[in-house]
Amino acid sequence: xxxxxxxxxxxxxxxxxxxxxxxxxxxxxxxxxxxxxxxxxxxxxxxxxxxxxxxxxxxxxxxxxxxxxxxxxxxxxxxxxxxxxxxxxxxxxxxxxxxxxxxxxxxxxxxxxxxxxxxxxxxxxxxxxxxxxxxxxxxxxxxxxxxxxxxxxxxxxxxxxxxxxxxxxxxxxxxxxxxxxxxxxxxxxxxxxxxxxxxxxxxxxxxxxxxxxxxxxxxxxxxxxxxxxxxxxxxxxxxxxxxxxxxxxxxxxxxxxxxxxxxxxxxxxxxxxxxxxxxxx
Amino acid sequence: xxxxxxxxxxxxxxxxxxxxxxxxxxxxxxxxxxxxxxxxxxxxxxxxxxxxxxxxxxxxxxxxxxxxxxxxxxxxxxxxxxxxxxxxxxxxxxxxxxxxxxxxxxxxxxxxxxxxxxxxxxxxxxxxxxxxxxxxxxxxxxxxxxxxxxxxxxxxxxxxxxxxxxxxxxxxxxxxxxxxxxxxxxxxxxxxxxxxxxxxxxxxxxxxxxx
Numbered sequence: 001x002x003x004x005x006x007x008x009x010x011x012x013x014x015x016x017x018x019x020x021x022x023x024x025x026x027x028x029x030x031x032x033x034x035x036x037x038x039x040x041x042x043x044x045x046x047x048x049x050x051x052x053x054x055x056x057x058x059x060x061x062x063x064x065x066x067x068x069x070x071x072x073x074x075x076x077x078x079x080x081x082x083x084x085x086x087x088x089x090x091x092x093x094x095x096x097x098x099x100x101x102x103x104x105x106x107x108x109x110x111x112x113x114x115x116x117x118x119x120x121x122x123x124x125x126x127x128x129x130x131x132x133x134x135x136x137x138x139x140x141x142x143x144x145x146x147x148x149x150x151x152x153x154x155x156x157x158x159x160x161x162x163x164x165x166x167x168x169x170x171x172x173x174x175x176x177x178x179x180x181x182x183x184x185x186x187x188x189x190x191x192x193x194x195x196x197x198x199x200x201x202x203x204x205x206x207x208x209x210x211x212x213x214x215x216x217x218x219x220x221x222x223x224x225x226x227x228x229x230x231x232x233x234x235x236x237x238x239x240x241x242x243x244x245x246x247x248x249x250x251x252x253x254x255x256x257x258x259x260x261x262x263x264x265x266x267x268x269x270x271x272x273x274x275x276x277x278x279x280x281x
Numbered sequence: 282x283x284x285x286x287x288x289x290x291x292x293x294x295x296x297x298x299x300x301x302x303x304x305x306x307x308x309x310x311x312x313x314x315x316x317x318x319x320x321x322x323x324x325x326x327x328x329x330x331x332x333x334x335x336x337x338x339x340x341x342x343x344x345x346x347x348x349x350x351x352x353x354x355x356x357x358x359x360x361x362x363x364x365x366x367x368x369x370x371x372x373x374x375x376x377x378x379x380x381x382x383x384x385x386x387x388x389x390x391x392x393x394x395x396x397x398x399x400x401x402x403x404x405x406x407x408x409x410x411x412x413x414x415x416x417x418x419x420x421x422x423x424x425x426x427x428x429x430x431x432x433x434x435x436x437x438x439x440x441x442x443x444x445x446x447x448x449x450x451x452x453x454x455x456x457x458x459x460x461x462x463x464x465x466x467x468x469x470x471x472x473x474x475x476x477x478x479x480x481x482x483x484x485x486x487x488x489x490x491x492x
Contacts, residue, residue: 011488048355051487069357077355081348081492101356137352 001025001175002047002145007056009046015054016042018199024145029171031190031207032179039199040179041080044149047177048077060144073101076138076146080153082130083137086123090114090133093122094140103140111170112136128159132166139170146176152185164189187245216242216269217249222262228255240269323463324445326383326404327411330375331441334412337371338419338437345424350490360490361482364420368478371416372409379408403463407445410470415441417477424489444470 002024010016017039024030034040045051047058049065049072058065065071084093094105109118112132117125125133131151138146151167152160167178168189177194180186186193187207195203218238219225225232225239229252232241243249249266256263344350353363387401419437444466 011491045351045491049357050351050354050491069359072355072357075355077352079348079351079355081351083348083352085344085347085349097352097356100353100358 001061003057003059004047005057005059007046007053007058009042009051009053011042011051016199017046017053017196019056020196020199020201021056022194022201022204024175024177027173027175028191029168029176029178029189030192030194031186032177032194032196033181033183033186034179034196034202035181038196040181040196041149042199043196044077044079044147044177044179047145048072048075048147050077073141074144076143078135078138078146078148078151080149082122082134084122084130084134087121089119089121090125090136091118093133094136097137098140101140105140107141108136108139111139112166128155128162131155131159131163135163135166144175146171146174148176148178150179150181152180160185215245216240217252218265218267218269219252219256219263220265221256222264225256225261228259228261235269238265238267238269322386322400322404323407324442326379326408327445328438328442329382330379330408330412331415331438333378334371334375334416335438337367337374337416338423340370341367341420342423345490346492348492350424351492354487354490359482360424360485360487361478363490364417364478364481364485367420368413368416371412375412376405376409379405399460403460403467407463407467407470410467410474411441411445413474414444414470414477417474417481421477421481421485424485 004023005021007020008015008018020043032040032043042051046053047065049058052066060071060074063071084090085096088096091105091109094108097103098105098108109115112135114133114136117129117133120129122130122133135148135151138148148167152163155163164185167176178190190207193203193205193207194201218235218240220238225241226234229239229241232239234240241252243252253263253266350363354360383401383405386404387398415437418440447466
């Protein structure tokens with residue numbers, strides 16, 4: 001479906017992405033992970049056809065992305081910016097883009113549950129509402145590939161979850177590339193992980209194959225925890241033990257409390273995300 | 282529209298006055314005041330058109346900063362197509378403002394319908410040509426700025442007056458040939474605007490459209 005072969009691209013002659021090759025062949029959510037400055041946005045802009053690669057080719061179903069504008073219309077791209085004219089209502093803004101893309105405004109409004117916001121000015125929308133309205137542009141017509149560049153950034157956790165749930169429901173049987181610098185978000189919604197580090201492809205595969213390194217926590221408690229967790233050890237005032245992931249932390253705390261021991265503090269000791277992003281494993 | 286109508290009334294009154302004055306003779310030279318005053322319609326018309334097109338210059342800057350231009354590239358448009366869209370908007374806007382004033386001038390022309398038709402045609406054509414040139418220049422320039430703000434719009438108006446300013450003097454020198462010379466100037470301005478528009482794809486890279 002989507003194929004990148006030796007793609008290098010960047011801005012003003014400076015290369016940001018270096019010879020990236022990958023292929024997206026099955027409908028799924030592909031989470032593009034990487035620290036800030038890794039090249040995630042540049043990758044998305046290159047695949048969306050916003051910037052041309054210096055080297056290499058990007059093809060969609062075998063068609064070169066720059067062979068015609070029609071190929072790029074099969075890709076829906078959500079950037080960091082809402083790209084919605086602030087003085088227009090939601091309906092007017094979608095109709096504006098709908099006229100360019102021969103899309104259906106009604107379908108887009110219904111997909112994102114914007115019926116009650118249709119006559120509201122974009123400038124009067126909350127952050128979460130603006131994000132939904134912005135995502136609605138992508139669903140003016142059916143596309144082969146959807147690119148979402150950090151769609152939950154700058155959203156509070158509740159609204160971010162709402163947006164993720166909407167995207168999950170809309171992603172069935174679709175090809176969706178979703179960028180994030182949040183590993184936990186990636187693990188929650190992604191099927192495949194594309195890890196970009198320093199402009200290069202560091203990992204591409206199923207999320208189960210991604211090893212993040214040990215996730216260690218430090219616990220301050222009212223009694224010695226050595227008997228409860230033989231694999232752990234004391235480091236200064238904290239009892240340090242390794243867990244499979246952040247979802248296991250609650251279980252650890254539950255076990256300690258069940259043993260009649262009070263928990264004063266739980267904290268991360270070493271962030272596996274940092275290891276992943278810096279390549280230190 | 283109000284501005285256009287107001288300019289039309291002002292010009293009509295001016296031409297009527299000039300017509301009544303007739304010919305002024307000094308030191309053996311005669312000057313047809315009506316012809317001289319009639320040539321004012323060209324730069325005034327262009328000025329009205331440029332002023333009415335300035336919202337488009339601001340809109341381009343706003344859209345660039347809001348990510349609209351980036352999105353238009355993503356949906357398959359080329360830089361030229363994007364520039365053309367703003368050009369069309371500027372031309373339509375300026376025509377809406379210029380046309381009523383020009384029409385009023387034609388209807389009330391004190392110097393005969395033929396002269397009125399010629400001056401209206403020339404003022405509209407030259408005005409639109411000028412708007413086209415300045416719009417292409419201003420949007421191209423704004424796209425190349427790292428942080429465009431639209432505050433250079435008055436510069437655009439100033440630049441736009443330069444090609445049409447000679448019309449103020451041409452009426453004195455050329456007399457009846459003024460129509461053809463000003464027509465040629467308008468065509469030349471359109472040609473330059475078209476050439477610039479066609480070359481913008483090469484001059485302005487896609488990256489320049491990013492916020």
